[in-house]
Amino acid sequence: MTPDEFRKHGHRVVDWIADYYEQLETFPVLSQSAPGSIRAALPAAPPEQGEPFDAVLRDLDDVIMPGITHWQHPSFFAYFPANASGPAILGDLLASGLGVQGMLWATSPAATELETHVLDWLRELLGLPERFRGNGVIQHTASDAVLVALLAALHRASGGRTEHDGVHSGRFTVYTSTQTHSAAEKACRVAGLGSDALRKIDVDPGTQAARPEHLRALIEADVAAGLTPAFVVASVGTTGTGAVDPVREFAEIAHEHGAWLHVDAAWAGVATVCPELRWLNDGVELVDSYGTNPHKWLLTNFDCDAFWVADRAALLGALSILPEFLRNAATESGAVIDYRDWHVPLGRRFRALKLWAVIRWYGAEGLRAHIREHVELAQEFASWVAADERFELVAPHPLSLVTFRLRAGDDATRALMERVNASGQLYLTHTAVNGAVALRFAIGSPQTQRRHVEAAWAALRS
Amino acid sequence: MTPDEFRKHGHRVVDWIADYYEQLETFPVLSQSAPGSIRAALPAAPPEQGEPFDAVLRDLDDVIMPGITHWQHPSFFAYFPANASGPAILGDLLASGLGVQGMLWATSPAATELETHVLDWLRELLGLPERFRGNGVIQHTASDAVLVALLAALHRASGGRTEHDGVHSGRFTVYTSTQTHSAAEKACRVAGLGSDALRKIDVDPGTQAARPEHLRALIEADVAAGLTPAFVVASVGTTGTGAVDPVREFAEIAHEHGAWLHVDAAWAGVATVCPELRWLNDGVELVDSYGTNPHKWLLTNFDCDAFWVADRAALLGALSILPEFLRNAATESGAVIDYRDWHVPLGRRFRALKLWAVIRWYGAEGLRAHIREHVELAQEFASWVAADERFELVAPHPLSLVTFRLRAGDDATRALMERVNASGQLYLTHTAVNGAVALRFAIGSPQTQRRHVEAAWAALRS
Numbered sequence: 060m061t062p063d064e065f066r067k068h069g070h071r072v073v074d075w076i077a078d079y080y081e082q083l084e085t086f087p088v089l090s091q092s093a094p095g096s097i098r099a100a101l102p103a104a105p106p107e108q109g110e111p112f113d114a115v116l117r118d119l120d121d122v123i124m125p126g127i128t129h130w131q132h133p134s135f136f137a138y139f140p141a142n143a144s145g146p147a148i149l150g151d152l153l154a155s156g157l158g159v160q161g162m163l164w165a166t167s168p169a170a171t172e173l174e175t176h177v178l179d180w181l182r183e184l185l186g187l188p189e190r191f192r193g194n195g196v197i198q199h200t201a202s203d204a205v206l207v208a209l210l211a212a213l214h215r216a217s218g219g220r221t222e223h224d225g226v227h228s229g230r231f232t233v234y235t236s237t238q239t240h241s242a243a244e245k246a247c248r249v250a251g252l253g254s255d256a257l258r259k260i261d262v263d264p265g266t267q268a269a270r271p272e273h274l275r276a277l278i279e280a281d282v283a284a285g286l287t288p289a290f291v292v293a294s295v296g297t298t299g300t301g302a303v304d305p306v307r308e309f310a311e312i313a314h315e316h317g318a319w320l321h322v323d324a325a326w327a328g329v330a331t332v333c334p335e336l337r338w339l340n341d342g343v344e345l346v347d348s349y350g351t352n353p354h355k356w357l358l359t360n361f362d363c364d365a366f367w368v369a370d371r372a373a374l375l376g377a378l379s380i381l382p383e384f385l386r387n388a389a390t391e392s393g394a395v396i397d398y399r400d401w402h403v404p405l406g407r408r409f410r411a412l413k414l415w416a417v418i419r420w421y422g423a424e425g426l427r428a429h430i431r432e433h434v435e436l437a438q439e440f441a442s443w444v445a446a447d448e449r450f451e452l453v454a455p456h457p458l459s460l461v462t463f464r465l466r467a468g469d470d471a472t473r474a475l476m477e478r479v480n481a482s483g484q485l486y487l488t489h490t491a492v493n494g495a496v497a498l499r500f501a502i503g504s505p506q507t508q509r510r511h512v513e514a515a516w517a518a519l520r521s
Numbered sequence: 522m523t524p525d526e527f528r529k530h531g532h533r534v535v536d537w538i539a540d541y542y543e544q545l546e547t548f549p550v551l552s553q554s555a556p557g558s559i560r561a562a563l564p565a566a567p568p569e570q571g572e573p574f575d576a577v578l579r580d581l582d583d584v585i586m587p588g589i590t591h592w593q594h595p596s597f598f599a600y601f602p603a604n605a606s607g608p609a610i611l612g613d614l615l616a617s618g619l620g621v622q623g624m625l626w627a628t629s630p631a632a633t634e635l636e637t638h639v640l641d642w643l644r645e646l647l648g649l650p651e652r653f654r655g656n657g658v659i660q661h662t663a664s665d666a667v668l669v670a671l672l673a674a675l676h677r678a679s680g681g682r683t684e685h686d687g688v689h690s691g692r693f694t695v696y697t698s699t700q701t702h703s704a705a706e707k708a709c710r711v712a713g714l715g716s717d718a719l720r721k722i723d724v725d726p727g728t729q730a731a732r733p734e735h736l737r738a739l740i741e742a743d744v745a746a747g748l749t750p751a752f753v754v755a756s757v758g759t760t761g762t763g764a765v766d767p768v769r770e771f772a773e774i775a776h777e778h779g780a781w782l783h784v785d786a787a788w789a790g791v792a793t794v795c796p797e798l799r800w801l802n803d804g805v806e807l808v809d810s811y812g813t814n815p816h817k818w819l820l821t822n823f824d825c826d827a828f829w830v831a832d833r834a835a836l837l838g839a840l841s842i843l844p845e846f847l848r849n850a851a852t853e854s855g856a857v858i859d860y861r862d863w864h865v866p867l868g869r870r871f872r873a874l875k876l877w878a879v880i881r882w883y884g885a886e887g888l889r890a891h892i893r894e895h896v897e898l899a900q901e902f903a904s905w906v907a908a909d910e911r912f913e914l915v916a917p918h919p920l921s922l923v924t925f926r927l928r929a930g931d932d933a934t935r936a937l938m939e940r941v942n943a944s945g946q947l948y949l950t951h952t953a954v955n956g957a958v959a960l961r962f963a964i965g966s967p968q969t970q971r972r973h974v975e976a977a978w979a980a981l982r983s
Contacts, residue, residue: 060606060607060608060882061607062539062540062542062543063539064607065535065538065539065542065607065610065611066535066536066539068607068608068611069532069535069538069539069607069610069611069614070531070532070535072535072611072614072615072618073527073528073531073532073534073535073614074528075615075618076527076531076614076615076618077524077525077527077528077531078524079618079619080524080527080618081524090629090630090631092630092631094626094630094851094854094856094857095634095856096630096634097630097631097634097635097638098634098637098638101634101635101638104642104645105642105643105645105646105880105881105884105885106880106881106884106885107884107885107886108884108885108886109881109882109883109884109886109887110881110882110884112608112611112878112882114881115608115612115877115878115881115882119615122631123631123635123874124631125631126629126630126631126632126634126635127619127621127629127630127631127632128621128627128628128629128630129621130619130620130621130622130628130629131619131620137628138622138628138846141620141621141622141868142620143617143618143620144522145522145523145526145527145530145531146522146530146574146577147617148527148531148614148617148618148620149527149530149531149534149574150577151613151614151617152531152534152535152538152610152613152614152617153534153537153538153581155605155609155610155613155614155822156534156537156538156541156542156605156610157541157589157592157593158592158593158603158604158605158610158822158823159589159590159591159592159603160592160600160603160823164556165590166590166592166599166600167552167588167589167590167592168552168554168556168558168559168588168589168590169552169554169559169584169585169586169587169588169589170588170589172557172558172559172560172563172588173559173563173585173588175560176559176560176563180566180567181567183566183567184567199661199866199868200866200867200868201867202865202866202867202868203865203866206711206865210710210711213713220715221710221713221715222710222715222716223715223716223717224715224717225688225709225710225712225713225714225715225717225718226687226688226689226713226715227688227689227692227715228715230689240844240867241842241843241844241847241867242867244842245840245842245865245867247687248672248683248684248687248839248840248842249668249672249711249712249840249865250687250711250712250713251675251683251687251688251712251713251714252687252713253682253683253684253685253686253687253688253689253690254684254685255685255686255687256687298844298846299845299846354868360617360620361620361622361868361869361870362866362868362870377710378707378710378711380703380706380707380710381703382702382703382760383761383951383952383953384600384760384761384950384951384952384961385703386951389556392556394556394557395556403664403665403668403707403711403865404661404662404664404665404824405662405663405664405702405703405704405707406603406661406662406664406816406823406824407823408823408824412585415577416574416577418567418568419567419568419571419572419576419577420522420571420572420574420577421571422567422568422569422570422571422572423567423568423569423570424569424570424571425570425571488846489845489846489848490845490846491845499846
């Protein structure tokens with residue numbers, strides 16, 4: 060494709076996206092496709108000759124769109140949001156266009172330096188501790204962040220012996236709440252510990268936050284059994300209900316036993332751009348690593364997990380390998396960061412551009428307004444739920460996630476979810492809270508206005 | 522950003538990229554930035570108020586561009602290429618615009634089905650075995666592919682016990698050539714085996730391909746020592762010289778001992794779109810998994826690693842976890858693929874769109890022409906090197922990578938590289954072959970024409 064052809068088709072694609080956002084409300088939120096229906100509509104064999112780009116756009120409309128669940132729809136209240144925004148999309152487009160690969164500082168100095176810089180900006184915007192300064196990196200997802208934090212923890216707990224002996228150098232244990240995302244269990248399996256190494260910390264039935272006294276008891280039992288507590292994950296905003304684990308108390312217990320404390324604040328962390336929500340940061344000055352996803356609730360399209368470590372030595376110890384083909388003067392000078400040593404992949408995309416574009420376009424003010432609007436709408440929604448005697452709230456809802464259920468029980472609650480989701484009018488998902496089904500209403504699309512939340516409530520209560 | 526603002530700024534960004542490709546040759550290939558210079562030119566603090574998008578584009582030109590090493594430059598001959606192309610960039614832009622997250626089939630059926638479908642197309646285009654049909658997935662990078670293949674291998678070798686016991690369920694060993702990418706060692710460390718579990722297979726000094734008789738000897742020694750050979754990585758196109766390991770012989774040895782054979786064909790695999798290069802596939806019908814990167818040499822911008830397994834059961838066994846909040850009817854029906862179980866991250870971008878756009882725009886014919894042009898240019902370059910008595914070729918060069926050195930020795934060879942790279946006229950990197958420094962000349966940019974290769978040779982020989 061020549062630059063001129065790119066110009067022509069590129070303008071059409073930009074217009075297609077702008078039109079999409081203008082028409083977003085006309086689509087059913089949840090795709091109504093049957094399994095296999097998209098594949099059945101695609102040619103079985105790849106084309107021998109090239110086709111015009113317009114043919115791709117035509118099939119996008121005719122074949123692909125019916126199979127899309129619209130995460131950017133104003134009535135998407137499922138899972139957690141996966142925000143996109145204009146400046147993020149354009150920043151990402153610039154990254155695709157430049158096509159640089161920032162595995163080493165030397166392979167595009169600006170890709171590394173802008174990333175370190177923008178993560179310092181974000182650290183400041185979120186009120187995160189000074190010790191994270193200069194120690195930020197973009198990971199793909201929160202699951203990747205939990206994994207690399209675990210690898211750093213194992214490296215530290217083993218005195219570096221995991222590099223050669225792997226997890227055979229000890230019997231390491233990991234702790235997280237029963238409400239934590241599956242990422243912690245997946246990390247245990249990927250890192251060779253297996254799921255048996257994972258201890259689940261009980262939660263308080265009211266707050267759904269992990270109980271520090273149970274963490275302490277679990278760790279002490281493991282120490283007594285000759286095991287090595289290596290890694291604790293505290294959730295700031297659990298996936299189920301948005302609960303906030305007591306980070307400060309966790310930090311005291313973890314450090315007493317030499318375990319690494321990682322905070323997974325994938326969804327909720329970015330809310331601390333608002334000073335009134337900085338209570339979410341209580342204790343984070345004591346933790347070893349911290350991750351939050353601008354790709355969830357901070358207007359930056361997937362993927363962009365912001366991850367910081369207090370001390371990068373263990374992380375680099377766990378992941379650095381320098382083969383001959385990557386040796387270069389800048390690396391050997393020690394004056395630069397080579398981000399390939401901060402995660403599993405070697406190659407890396409210039410993802411800092413989109414976060415840079417978002418922060419500059421919205422400014423701190425705009426980012427705060429974005430978060431505040433969703434928190435306010437959620438509080439209003441929760442007040443409606445509380446006022447309707449058929450429903451009950453099942454957990455605290457200080458941010459933009461409200462969990463609730465029908466008093467009529469699990470079957471009725473699940474049936475309600477299935478009915479509204481099938482209508483295409485809105486989309487919400489469920490979880491289990493204290494053993495019972497609960498619905499999750501997560502507000503996060505920049506397109507969501509009060510009227511969409513009102514309409515959702517009308518659909519739910521009718 | 523409103524849809525109308527997006528339209529306006531989006532057209533400007535598209536034009537910026539088109540202009541960039543038109544002017545690409547005017548930039549020095551390798552950035553001449555000093556460490557810290559980019560950061561020093563950026564404001565220390567994030568903006569309080571939002572800024573116009575034009576300010577971002579201005580700083581992109583003034584601050585970021587001097588720090589860019591131009592991977593798309595026609596005279597970029599370093600590492601391996603990281604191809605971008607117009608249809609890929611626009612396919613990726615559509616993915617950003619749609620902003621869907623395809624962790625489950627249910628969260629956007631088209632994102633899953635198009636991915637399975639396009640990987641079946643690619644399987645056919647590359648002449649890969651029938652047993653991979655329906656079993657493809659896009660991983661971020663070849664390193665991620667090696668890691669998940671290793672996890673599947675450990676699951677199988679342990680009879681599923683790694684799920685609970687991790688690598689404590691046995692003493693597993695891994696085998697790869699001394700010339701394999703650092704990904705295999707990194708995977709051993711990430712997966713908890715440690716680098717001591719990795720056995721390096723000697724290579725033939727002439728071909729630089731791993732010696733199957735040495736693989737057999739290593740495996741037999743480990744079996745005799747009571748260890749469990751679990752995973753073998755064969756490289757089709759090593760990073761250093763592009764050597765091709767004997768996959769068929771490896772497969773016989775691996776299967777005799779129950780080990781999983783993964784083929785890492787990150788760079789070279791896509792060349793098999795040309796029937797005359799299908800010799801690269803010899804034996805792949807016998808392997809357990811296979812990965813190649815359209816984001817290297819098949820016009821698809823980073824990241825896009827195409828990964829197939831012969832039997833998905835071990836992969837899913839290693840990586841499936843189903844928390845309550847992800848339960849849904851489609852998953853429970855068993856009729857769909859949920860790609861979150863095929864890799865480490867939970868969330869995933871709609872990356873199939875860019876590969877779909879590339880295959881449709883170029884067609885099989887266009888993709889073949891792209892590969893053939895680079896192979897021809899490389900053969901011509903190699904003939905010039907061979908004809909100049911000051912130089913020598915150091916390894917076979919059947920594809921688009923030529924490795925060579927000055928007969929005058931390591932210092933002279935390294936000095937030559939540093940001189941041409943500092944000129945900004947071209948960029949190439951080095952490796953070690955049989956203990957001596959060698960330069961790697963990798964042709965891969967779609968912008969590269971014969972005159973760029975001629976100019977590079979003129980700079981190298983002057």
